[in-house]
Amino acid sequence: MILVGHSLGGYLAANYALRYPEHVQHLVLVCPAGVPKAPEDWERRWLGDKWSVRGQMFKVFMWGWEKGFTPGGLIRALGPWGQNLVYKYVANRFSHHGEGLSQREIDAFKEYFYSIAALPGSGEYALRHLLAPGAWAHAPLEERLHELRVPVTFIYGKHDWMRPEYAVRLCERLRAERSPSAPNDLSVEIIEDAGHFVFLDQPELFDKALTNVVRPYLTSDRERRQAAAYVAAGTDVHVAAEAMVAAQGSGQVAATATALQQAPTATSWGFAASGVTEHMPVTPDDAGGGTNPSPTSGPGKGKKG
Structure with missing residues (x-):
């Protein structure tokens, strides 16, 4: 295969x-x-000044990772705020590259990602055994x-x-x-x-x-x-469907067609x-x-x- x-x-x-x-x-x-x-100094790069806000947050993150806390666990613990967090992440993440997804696609992915995170944890608890913080593999x-x-x-x-x-x-x-x-x-x-x-x-x-x-x-x-x-x-x-509709409404169809050719x-x-x-x-x-x-x-x- x-x-x-x-x-x-x-x-x-x-x-x-x-x-x-x-x-x-x-x-x-x-x-x-x-x-x-993992580079030998990766913790120092991430930590920066250990007394800074970022440094203290990193220490909390490291502690949580070693104790088996997961992103899914955090989302479940936050209840409705966890759902909002996922929705904001998805909306932001899928609008940056290419021409973006349609709103219908983004809404579907919001539900998809949250549904996965909201379910009781299973395989996510193996993460810390495979990866160190920063997604560096142990092997x-x-x-x-x-x-x-x-x-x-x-x-x-x-x-x-x-x-x-x-x-x-x-x-x-x-x-x-x-x-x-x-x-x-x-x-x-x-x-x-x-x-x-x-x-x-x-x-x-x-x-x-x-x-x-x-x-x-x-x-x-x-x-x-x-x-x-x-x-x-x-x-x-x-190209998201909304982008083409907006271009047609603003009279920018020719410019949009040119952009499409520049794949x-x-x-x-x-x-x-x-x-x-x-x-x-x-x-x-x-x-x-x-x-x-x-x-x-x-x-x-x-x-x-």
């Missing part, structure tokens, strides 16, 4: 592939948690993924708080140990104008990045050609002995072979925050 995991699910998917590599054809880690080793993937012989692809939003440069660094190290075993193996896809929920911020670009990973495993040449043509085709920007892009990073090299977008001519396009001669540009 092709195993895809997002955020903490990416960390869990990687652990599954490490334990059962015979079950996994290709591992796709989308904005995964737990990739880098980081960069120290363990060299054991994996399954092809792996990373996908990030450019504005993801899970920083893609750690995946770039990891893939560089893995390339020094072994050659890629499949198309898109040891590659990092960075999607413009997207954050941690890249599949919501830029759904079509994410779909195309995933299709590009899947297409070498399709069973027929026809399916591979269709997948390659889809990946190479123009991309529609994800964000996905950047594919491959790795060579000299460092990181940028790959050109896939074209239909690549349909049968299932290989990455030829790299340009540009220097390493993969470290994007």
